[in-house]
Amino acid sequence: xxxxxxxxxxxxxxxxxxxxxxxxxxxxxxxxxxxxxxxxxxxxxxxxxxxxxxxxxxxxxxxxxxxxxxxxxxxxxxxxxxxxxxxxxxxxxxxxxxxxxxxxxxxxxxxxxxxxxxxxxxxxxxxxxxxxxxxxxxxxxxxxxxxxxxxxxxxxxxxxxxxxxxxxxxxxxxxxxxxxxxxxxxxxxxxxxxxxxxxxxxxxxxxxxxxxxxxxxxxxxxxxxxxxxxxxxxxxxxxxxxxxxxxxxxxxxxxxxxxxxxxxxxxxxxxxxxxxxxxxxxxxxxxxxxxxxxxxxxxxxxxxxxxxxxxxxxxxxxx
Numbered sequence: 001x002x003x004x005x006x007x008x009x010x011x012x013x014x015x016x017x018x019x020x021x022x023x024x025x026x027x028x029x030x031x032x033x034x035x036x037x038x039x040x041x042x043x044x045x046x047x048x049x050x051x052x053x054x055x056x057x058x059x060x061x062x063x064x065x066x067x068x069x070x071x072x073x074x075x076x077x078x079x080x081x082x083x084x085x086x087x088x089x090x091x092x093x094x095x096x097x098x099x100x101x102x103x104x105x106x107x108x109x110x111x112x113x114x115x116x117x118x119x120x121x122x123x124x125x126x127x128x129x130x131x132x133x134x135x136x137x138x139x140x141x142x143x144x145x146x147x148x149x150x151x152x153x154x155x156x157x158x159x160x161x162x163x164x165x166x167x168x169x170x171x172x173x174x175x176x177x178x179x180x181x182x183x184x185x186x187x188x189x190x191x192x193x194x195x196x197x198x199x200x201x202x203x204x205x206x207x208x209x210x211x212x213x214x215x216x217x218x219x220x221x222x223x224x225x226x227x228x229x230x231x232x233x234x235x236x237x238x239x240x241x242x243x244x245x246x247x248x249x250x251x252x253x254x255x256x257x258x259x260x261x262x263x264x265x266x267x268x269x270x271x272x273x274x275x276x277x278x279x280x281x282x283x284x285x286x287x288x289x290x291x292x293x294x295x296x297x298x299x300x301x302x303x304x305x306x307x308x309x310x311x312x313x314x315x316x317x318x319x
Contacts, residue, residue, distance in 0.1 A: 002064040003234045008097050011128045012055045013238075015121065019052040021241045027053035028242045040160040041091065041115045051092070051121045057242040059094055062184075064233035065254035066155045067098040068316070069184050072211040073258045074102050075318070079265045082150035082179055084108040085133075089157020091115070093122035093137070095184075099153060100131045106151070109137040110144060143172065150179035158194050159185055166194060170201045180210060180260045187228030187253025192221070195255045207259035208266060212316070213289065215269040220293040227274060227289070228255045229316035270318040271295075277314055284311065288319055 004012070016024065027050055034044040045054055074080070082103050087096040090111035100106055109126075113119045119139045126134045152173050161169055174181055183198050185191035196219055199209065209216050212227070221227045230253050235245060243250075260266060274294070275287035283300040297319075299310055313319060 002067050002231055004060050004063050005097060005101060007128055007130055008063075008125060009236070011125045012059065015124060016052040016056055016238070019049055021238070023049060024053045024056050024238075024242045025244060028057035031058065038159075041113075041118060045115055045117055047117065048121075051117055053242065055092060055121070056238050059092060060233050060235070060239055061250060061252035062091075062094050062156050063098055064231045065187075065252045065256075066095045066153070066182075066184050067101060068229070068231040069182060069211070069254065069256040069258065070098055070102045070153075072256075072316070073180060073182060076210045076258075076266050076269075077180065077260060077264055078267065080180060080260075082106055084149045084151070085110070086144070086149040086152045086176060087111045088143070088152060088154045088173060089113060089160055090122055090139070091118045091156075093126055093134070095153040095155035096122075096126070096134060096137065097129070098155075099151060100129070100134055103151070104131065106131075106133050109133045110149070111137055111139045112141070112143055113139070114141050116141075144176065146175050147178045148176055150177075152177040152181045153184070154182070155184045156186065158183055158198060159191065163194075163197075166197050167201050170198045171205065174202060174205055174207065174259070177259075178261060179264055180258055181207075182256065182258045184254055184256040187226075187230065187255050189226045192226035192228060192255040195227070195257050196221075199257045199259075202257070202259040207261065208264070210258040210260045210264070210266055212256065212258075212272050212274075213269075214271050214291045217291045220289060221274075225294075226255070228253050229274075230254075231316075273313060273315055273317050273319055275315060286310075286313070286319060 031044045085106050090113045126137045230251050271288040271290040274289045278285040286297045
């Protein structure tokens with residue numbers, strides 16, 4: 001399971017120490033309804049109690065999803081060693097913390113967010129990070145100039161913009177990026193549509209697709225299917241109380257795309273598992289996205305060597 005780093009968890013606990021559990025739960029429920037109805041952070045987060053609710057109930061899941069997406073990027077680009085990061089729509093800086101966990105050698109971090117409450121919280125949390133680059137992060141409401149960053153992340157941020165602005169936004173983020181751009185959205189049909197739209201814009205700009213797709217092939221997801229993955233994260237007691245939950249874990253579904261510029265070294269593209277693996281007494285069935293489209297693959301237990309090689313593969317892994 002993918003949990004929040006201890007330093008960040010401690011900072012969240014300190015930030016939320018004056019907020020009451022019932023109030024956090026009530027605020028979190030209102031925020032969830034706002035986001036699900038298409039409202040953005042300017043509506044959902046307006047004071048420090050809203051921040052406390054977001055940090056407790058929502059940040060752990062967005063951290064886990066972003067960390068999972070970045071881990072997939074690292075597997076495809078093992079030589080990629082970014083020194084600069086732009087966290088677009090940073091909120092409380094979730095993606096920056098996830099990126100530092102994957103690439104601790106990042107030396108410069110810039111966060112962008114229009115919400116002043118989020119920006120202030122991001123600064124408070126970053127100040128206790130063990131990473132100097134996070135402690136010294138620059139937080140602004142305006143995007144910087146062209147080609148300034150090795151790594152650009154838009155975590156759960158494209159959805160803050162109208163559909164009509166996605167093409168302009170993605171092109172702008174791509175112009176700022178000189179290495180890899182990662183876009184993460186909720187794993188819903190609407191979230192996937194935004195990711196797919198972004199992917200099409202990036203392909204038009206001659207981007208290489210680093211993850212999750214097996215190359216720059218047309219997306220085969222059609223009809224009622226959409227490309228999304230899931231990551232399991234542990235819940236603290238405060239997290240469980242904030243979400244009125246009775247199980248100590250949560251499964252966050254997410255969609256994402258990562259685009260790389262020419263010059264970034266990628267390993268060979270490979271099929272990816274795009275659905276839960278179906279296990280039976282006879283073996284396992286994998287639903288794969290390949291360069292030739294969606295295919296089903298059955299591995300029989302009697303084929304012992306091949307079965308052992310892939311038995312730990314799960315939804316979201318390359319095959």
